[in-house]
Amino acid sequence: MSIDTRISKSHIALGVWLVCLATPACKDQEKCDSAVATTRQALSVENPESARQWREHTWQVCEDAALVATLDQEIQAKEEEIRKKLEEVAAATQTAAQARVERAHEIWANYDELDDKKKTKAKVARYARRARKTLRGLSTEHATQLKEYIDAAEEKRLKKASD
Numbered sequence: 001m002s003i004d005t006r007i008s009k010s011h012i013a014l015g016v017w018l019v020c021l022a023t024p025a026c027k028d029q030e031k032c033d034s035a036v037a038t039t040r041q042a043l044s045v046e047n048p049e050s051a052r053q054w055r056e057h058t059w060q061v062c063e064d065a066a067l068v069a070t071l072d073q074e075i076q077a078k079e080e081e082i083r084k085k086l087e088e089v090a091a092a093t094q095t096a097a098q099a100r101v102e103r104a105h106e107i108w109a110n111y112d113e114l115d116d117k118k119k120t121k122a123k124v125a126r127y128a129r130r131a132r133k134t135l136r137g138l139s140t141e142h143a144t145q146l147k148e149y150i151d152a153a154e155e156k157r158l159k160k161a162s163d
Helices: 003-022 029-044 048-062 065-112 121-133 140-160
Strands: none
Touching: 029 048, 029 065, 048 065, 065 121, 065 140, 121 140
């Protein structure tokens, strides 16, 4: 083989390689499938941030606009699903906290209905313990607010209670 033939063949090989890089059909389908699967796996564990990163990688590996558009829709749908779940959890947490506040009010209202002779410091302590049980399982924010109410209610009743 002459030098001219080797140069020509290497130029042809380089040209084919460059064309292959520029053509989506020449992309590695296995890498593309893997990137898509990893994107969807991130969505299945409710990690849309990671899914978005893998979606970018998918675009680089696959360069398939329709596929990436589908992934974008799936990511947006998962983000909406997560947002709705968070709203539901927040609403349930608020409802539970409100029920606990109402229970604490009932406990103190029951104490207030006692005859004055029965309103002792020991009874105040018992009712305060009952009221503090309503703090269990609340978020830190809700528990702090309810504890402040319970402590103030206890202090107010201790001032009026007999020994």
